[in-house]
Amino acid sequence: MIDHSSFLTIEDWQVLHQRDVVKAANWLLGKILLTNIKGSITAGRIVETEAYQGPDDRASHAFQNRRTQRTETMFGPAGYSYVYLCYGIHNMFNVVTGPRDTPHAVLIRGIEPLVGTEIMQKRRKMDALEPRLTSGPGSLCQAMGIERSLNNRDLTSSESQIQLLKEESQEVFEIVASPRVGISYAKEWIKTPWRFRIKDNIWCSPAK
DNA sequence: GAGTAGATCGGCT
């Protein structure tokens, strides 16, 4: 099993701070998501993301700059977590991107488990190490112990319970784009290919 | 394997 101390801090945060959320969604692929919940450390490699382009994007909670208590974190600085509850059951984890007051976010849809897989399985009540463990936004949050209490946390701080890091050796991979799912209400955006995955990675949900 | 109902609750109209 990989030791989590082999992960490195990310120096190049420029990609997250700049305006292009699609670029940010691609850049996040291959990065490491780590949680430390009361000493239980789990980590995984991000293999699937979706871009949500704030004010212009009907599929985004911040469409037309809708600013409420819930969406407020998206208007904050990049590199923070945006966690919300969906369907009354599932937590969804996003990385806030873009300049302050530009409410862009990238939904993390799948990770490849690397550290603390036993803890993940326990949280998911699963015996086997199979894709169902961490593929899909709700599932990966459950596996990593991400709840709404982890909303608006600094992902770049080594003090945080939830952090973004990178691997020492970054492997080269191909990226496949496809339309986003679960946004049938956002008519003109249904076809926009803003869902990104690492090609042929088994920890992704099937591409359409 | 494909298709679908039911779960469950906060946010917003």
Place this chain on the structure above:
DNA sequence: GCCGATCTACTCG
């Protein structure tokens, strides 16, 4: 009062 950036279990075959 409606409904969602989903998941699971159950049906049918």
